[in-house]
Amino acid sequence: MRGVRLIGSGSSVPDKVMTNDDLAELVDTSDEWITTRTGIKQRRIVDAPDVGVATLAADAGRKAIAAAGITAQDLDLIVLATSTPDDLFGTAAKVQELLGAERAVAFDISAACSGFVFGLVTAAQFLRAGTYQNILLIGADVLSRWVNWSDRGTCILFGDGAGAVVMQDSEQDRLLGFELRSDGRGNGLLNLSYDRDLQTYAPITMNGKEVYKFAVTAVPEVLEKALHRANLQVAEIDWLILHQANQRILDAVQARMGIEPTKVVSNLANYGNTSAASIPLALDEWVRAGKIKPGDAIATSGFGAGLSWGAAIFRWH
Structure with missing residues (x-):
């Protein structure tokens, strides 16, 4: 393989x-x-x-x-x-x-x-x-x-x-481990759904408090699973790139995981929540700034509507 x-x-x-x-x-x-x-x-x-x-x-x-x-x-x-x-x-x-x-x-x-x-x-x-x-x-x-x-x-x-x-x-696999999850029971917490009466898609609706509770619990769990599959300890991670949803979520996950704050990538102050773009946008910004270097171990996690969430651990280059 x-x-x-x-x-x-x-x-x-x-x-x-x-x-x-x-x-x-x-x-x-x-x-x-x-x-x-x-x-x-x-x-x-x-x-x-x-x-x-x-x-x-x-x-x-x-x-x-x-x-x-x-x-x-x-x-x-x-x-x-x-x-x-x-x-x-x-x-x-x-x-x-x-x-x-x-x-x-x-x-x-x-x-x-x-x-x-x-x-x-x-x-x-x-x-x-x-x-x-x-x-x-x-x-x-x-x-x-x-x-x-x-x-x-x-x-x-x-x-x-x-x-x-x-x-x-x-020949050498740099994707070290991952964990993906879905839970349709939480589908109603974050929606961009079709409105039959209006015959178009309705604007985004969100239960912010419940999404926050979901994220700060679910994200550390999948990160730990992915790290286990990667055979890495938390201390061996060079960078944590989470979906840029809310600084409070980033801070809560960092604290629960025991990751050094200096290892947490955050650029949502400048871009807000860009959904599927947020992780690669932050990754590219840190790469081009010379912060992320070849061989660095990067932990990523995305979470949101579906509900869906997941984590992946990889080394850059």
């Missing part, structure tokens, strides 16, 4: 910045209220008609391909993790066209904020089986399309963006 290695990353965000003060002009809130409860200071929002999931995903993908030192023609597969496709029939094929990756098979997967971790594990199986050699995994979401801008409980949280990694088959 072949192995997996991650050899390049990229990311992309829209130009428009929406600050907490900007939101205070739309709903009854303030910068202090949002920052205290979420850690978010601003987010990026798509406001151009020609920009969407496909364009952000393709831009992030190009950067990841360049960082990996390959070409789009070398790609065998493109996996796009998104819950907000430009087209409900799928957006990955459009990304394939934009990249000029004619050889690549392309498909979408939807697992909300867990999408990147689920996509990572899915793509790894094709590489381990020897089916494909080069895979582009992208997490991209444009949640601003589905936010109720009069609901201060949700509109303050979300932003738009994309992140990508190139995964390649390898």
Whole structure:
């Protein structure tokens, strides 16, 4: 059986910045209220008609391909993790066209904020089986399309963006362990559901307190399972990259896991919750800043609607 290695990353965000003060002009809130409860200071929002999931995903993908030192023609597969496709029939094929990756098979997967971790594990199986050699995994979401801008409980949280990694088959497996979970009993806690009366999808609804309780309990559990499968101790982890949902969740997981605060990656102050994009967006930012180095052990965990959650442990390069 072949192995997996991650050899390049990229990311992309829209130009428009929406600050907490900007939101205070739309709903009854303030910068202090949002920052205290979420850690978010601003987010990026798509406001151009020609920009969407496909364009952000393709831009992030190009950067990841360049960082990996390959070409789009070398790609065998493109996996796009998104819950907000430009087209409900799928957006990955459009990304394939934009990249000029004619050889690549392309498909979408939807697992909300867990999408990147689920996509990572899915793509790894094709590489381990020897089916494909080069895979582009992208997490991209444009949640601003589905936010109720009069609901201060949700509109303050979300932003738009994309992140990508190139995964390649390898004799040495750098994906060390993973654990994936789902629980449909919690489906109603976080929704972007179809409204039969309106004959369209309704804006995002969320039970914030219950989602918080779920995350701070479930995430440490799957991280511990994945670490066990990776045969690593918590102290051996160089970086923890969680889905960037809320700083309180990041802090609670860090404390429960006993991980040093300096090892926790956080950029949600600048981007908010970008769903499937949040983990690869943070990964790419830390890689390009020279913080994450080849050989570093990285623990990731995504969690969100479904309910779905999962963790993966890998070494960079």
